Amino acid sequence: MNPSTTVQTTVDESLSAAARAQGRTGRFHLPSRGERRNLVLGLLFISPWLVGFLAFLVYPIYYTFRLSFTRYSGFGQPTWIGLANYQRMFDDQVYHTALWNTFYYVALAVPIGVIVAMVLALAMNAPVPEVPVYRTILFMPSVLPLFAISFIFLTLLDPNQGIVNEFLREFGIHPPNWFGDTRYAKIAIVAIAQFGAGQVALIFLAGLKGIPQSLYEAAMIDGAGIASRFRNVTLPLMTPVILYDLILGVSQGLQVFTESYIITQGGPANSTNFYVYYLYANAFRYGGQMGYAAAMAVVLFLITFAIAILIFQTSNRWVHYDVT
Amino acid sequence: MSDEAFGDLIARLRSRKISRRRFMQDAAALGVSASLAGAVIQSMPAAAQSAKQVTFWTSHTEPDLTGLKMIVDAFNKANPDTVVKMVQVVGSETDTSKLMTAVRGGTGPDVYMLDRFTVAQRANEGVIQDLSSYLSKDSVDLKTRDISFAVEEATWDGKVYALPFDTDARAIYYNKTMLKDAGADPAELDSAKGPVTFDTLNGLATKVNKSAGNNFSQMGFVPWFDQGWHYTYGFAFGGNFFDEASCKVTPANDQVVAGHQYLYDYAKTLGAQKINAFIGNFMGSTPYPPQTHPFITKKLAMVLTGDWFIKNLKQYAPDIDYGITYIPIPKAGDKSVTWAGGWSLVIPQGAKEPDAAFKFMNFAAGPDGQKIYTVQTSHLPTVKALEADASLYDARHTFFVKDLLPTARNRPPLPVGALYWDSLTSAWQAIYLNQQEPKPALEGVVGKVQPQLQPSCPIKIGG
Numbered sequence: 001m002n003p004s005t006t007v008q009t010t011v012d013e014s015l016s017a018a019a020r021a022q023g024r025t026g027r028f029h030l031p032s033r034g035e036r037r038n039l040v041l042g043l044l045f046i047s048p049w050l051v052g053f054l055a056f057l058v059y060p061i062y063y064t065f066r067l068s069f070t071r072y073s074g075f076g077q078p079t080w081i082g083l084a085n086y087q088r089m090f091d092d093q094v095y096h097t098a099l100w101n102t103f104y105y106v107a108l109a110v111p112i113g114v115i116v117a118m119v120l121a122l123a124m125n126a127p128v129p130e131v132p133v134y135r136t137i138l139f140m141p142s143v144l145p146l147f148a149i150s151f152i153f154l155t156l157l158d159p160n161q162g163i164v165n166e167f168l169r170e171f172g173i174h175p176p177n178w179f180g181d182t183r184y185a186k187i188a189i190v191a192i193a194q195f196g197a198g199q200v201a202l203i204f205l206a207g208l209k210g211i212p213q214s215l216y217e218a219a220m221i222d223g224a225g226i227a228s229r230f231r232n233v234t235l236p237l238m239t240p241v242i243l244y245d246l247i248l249g250v251s252q253g254l255q256v257f258t259e260s261y262i263i264t265q266g267g268p269a270n271s272t273n274f275y276v277y278y279l280y281a282n283a284f285r286y287g288g289q290m291g292y293a294a295a296m297a298v299v300l301f302l303i304t305f306a307i308a309i310l311i312f313q314t315s316n317r318w319v320h321y322d323v324t
Numbered sequence: 325m326s327d328e329a330f331g332d333l334i335a336r337l338r339s340r341k342i343s344r345r346r347f348m349q350d351a352a353a354l355g356v357s358a359s360l361a362g363a364v365i366q367s368m369p370a371a372a373q374s375a376k377q378v379t380f381w382t383s384h385t386e387p388d389l390t391g392l393k394m395i396v397d398a399f400n401k402a403n404p405d406t407v408v409k410m411v412q413v414v415g416s417e418t419d420t421s422k423l424m425t426a427v428r429g430g431t432g433p434d435v436y437m438l439d440r441f442t443v444a445q446r447a448n449e450g451v452i453q454d455l456s457s458y459l460s461k462d463s464v465d466l467k468t469r470d471i472s473f474a475v476e477e478a479t480w481d482g483k484v485y486a487l488p489f490d491t492d493a494r495a496i497y498y499n500k501t502m503l504k505d506a507g508a509d510p511a512e513l514d515s516a517k518g519p520v521t522f523d524t525l526n527g528l529a530t531k532v533n534k535s536a537g538n539n540f541s542q543m544g545f546v547p548w549f550d551q552g553w554h555y556t557y558g559f560a561f562g563g564n565f566f567d568e569a570s571c572k573v574t575p576a577n578d579q580v581v582a583g584h585q586y587l588y589d590y591a592k593t594l595g596a597q598k599i600n601a602f603i604g605n606f607m608g609s610t611p612y613p614p615q616t617h618p619f620i621t622k623k624l625a626m627v628l629t630g631d632w633f634i635k636n637l638k639q640y641a642p643d644i645d646y647g648i649t650y651i652p653i654p655k656a657g658d659k660s661v662t663w664a665g666g667w668s669l670v671i672p673q674g675a676k677e678p679d680a681a682f683k684f685m686n687f688a689a690g691p692d693g694q695k696i697y698t699v700q701t702s703h704l705p706t707v708k709a710l711e712a713d714a715s716l717y718d719a720r721h722t723f724f725v726k727d728l729l730p731t732a733r734n735r736p737p738l739p740v741g742a743l744y745w746d747s748l749t750s751a752w753q754a755i756y757l758n759q760q761e762p763k764p765a766l767e768g769v770v771g772k773v774q775p776q777l778q779p780s781c782p783i784k785i786g787g
Contacts (some may be wrong), residue, residue, distance in 0.1 A: 073450060182759065285418045287741075
């Protein structure tokens with residue numbers, strides 16, 4: 001058979017298949033002139049965002065992925081080295097330490113963050129006339145840049161003159177050398193992170209406002225106390241917001257950087273060398289490691305993605321979307 | 325039209341306080357005709373008209389920044405055809421991310437101040453330019469002008485990439501009053517008698533130590549504090565950090581391990597956590613207010629630090645009666661070893677005015693610039709002629725220049741300089757915190773650094 005006839009037949013078949021599909025569902029048809037015009041116009045209207053999205057998100061992601069297979073200093077030509085950067089992660093002890101430090105941080109900072117934000121949100125929701133003042137006060141620390149908070153904590157947690165240790169000594173506790181002791185440095189950084197809880201508390205506050213008052217009234221008529229109302233009404237109805245915060249918190253927590261950059265430079269003895277800090281050091285301090293840093297970024301993306309999926313998977317067991 | 329206002333405008337143009345465009349606009353606002361204003365611009369001296377703009381970036385902070393500013397002003401005054409603009413940027417010894425991203429984005433400076441021990445690395449990466457052609461054009465011979473180790477550090481793969489700018493050296497400072505009060509004899513440390521052994525120093529230090537509850541309220545010596553780095557003890561015990569013949573980093577050779585064993589044992593004897601709580605937040609490289617340094621607050625009797633500390637003491641604790649002596653030796657009869665570092669000036673890739681940039685660099689890093697800097701900041705110069713000029717130093721600095729610098733060691737200028745430094749720092753911390761024995765900790769450094777060094781082998785230092 002003549003090959004061109006074969007091609008022709010296949011095309012005819014697929015065209016008729018398309019026509020059948022169109023007839024059945026009415027969804028697969030070529031856009032009419034008007035629709036095309038609308039589409040072009042629509043795209044033009046959102047083009048500032050589209051261009052930004054392509055130039056500052058899609059392209060860098062693609063470029064990072066490509067760089068992760070090279071040895072590159074950031075200048076000149078990258079050298080293709082295949083999967084060597086990925087293999088190196090298996091042997092790199094500092095990388096393992098950084099990964100462990102980061103998981104440790106996320107496992108502590110995120111759940112504690114939810115609790116702190118919940119307490120703040122409940123306080124912000126208190127039925128007192130001065131509540132706007134309290135809200136402002138409670139939110140204030142979140143306005144400070146992490147950079148500034150880091151310096152404040154450096155003073156607060158000074159082992160000799162710091163107010164925190166003075167306070168602990170009052171109670172006869174032998175206070176730790178927070179940033180100088182490998183056992184406490186990460187915990188100190190988890191504590192710093194709680195200063196940003198105000199942002200999440202605002203979202204929680206919105207969630208609290210969304211809970212119908214009638215539910216509380218019904219619960220009270222049934223004889224539920226404060227604790228019971230919180231456990232059976234507030235908490236279940238807050239779970240969608242908590243889910244949102246968990247996913248956001250994990251993805252931000254995995255990127256913890258500023259505190260160790262400002263306060264500890266990853267030390268002492270790598271105890272605060274977090275994933276992104278190590279990535280940054282490879283990209284900008286150590287020569288020719290841009291490719292390795294890119295590979296680390298790709299892996300971090302996959303880790304974040306996997307954890308997010310995991311949280312979503314479990315969410316149908318504990319997240320309640322319906323009021324009824 | 326007011327003649328006075330126009331005259332004032334011309335003066336501002338001549339002194340380059342306003343641009344030519346601004347001049348035309350303001351002149352028009354005063355009602356001056358365009359042809360007259362244009363004629364004024366035409367009549368300007370050619371040099372001022374086409375003055376080249378050189379941008380100079382530094383991450384230095386005060387008090388050194390003032391010294392740099394004085395150099396820039398002196399250069400601008402002497403060279404009306406070039407205008408150097410100094411900009412302070414974020415960065416540190418090993419962190420040049422601002423420079424790298426700017427150069428990549430085409431907005432880099434013409435001159436950058438770079439820690440000299442990272443020149444090899446940045447040259448290998450391709451961030452900075454080879455200066456050979458400028459040096460030969462202006463017939464500058466660095467080898468005769470500057471001290472040799474500084475030139476070595478500025479050289480990579482046989483080509484000069486940087487002009488050495490300043491240097492430093494490390495020594496022991498001791499508070500005579502504190503030692504006397506503790507019943508120790510400070511005269512034992514007199515540098516005229518030569519270096520003491522580490523054992524002698526430990527003996528003196530122990531007398532000063534005082535506890536209050538679980539903490540030290542004052543201490544004699546904390547070996548790893550301030551400039552007591554890994555390199556310091558590796559060199560002090562006679563170690564080497566790089567073997568050129570085999571192209572291998574050698575942080576785990578016996579002498580370097582011995583140096584770190586000293587730190588490990590010191591921590592073990594007195595309690596690592598107790599010592600570090602005493603030092604507190606001064607560890608790490610976060611800048612702290614110099615007036616809270618424990619030597620300045622008279623809580624620490626001896627400290628290993630650099631020549632720049634003379635200036636800090638003068639400013640913040642002029643009442644302390646102190647002496648400066650050699651870094652101790654492992655056993656009697658050994659030679660005391662210190663090490664030196666310093667900064668340099670480089671031209672990044674993509675510089676818009678490289679010729680004018682070199683002219684400025686050569687002024688700043690040459691005898692004229694370094695003289696201003698030495699007098700103002702009391703840092704040590706790399707220009708040999710200035711080192712010989714006794715009028716530039718006080719008596720205390722002379723010890724650094726005459727007794728320490730000629731035999732000072734320096735960090736090997738390797739393309740993995742920053743990675744090597746950071747890896748050594750993690751190991752050194754694990755050692756003085758008594759978390760890891762020196763030998764395995766330092767062997768771990770080889771595993772991290774050597775694979776990254778390998779692609780650049782063979783390496784000829786300063787060649």
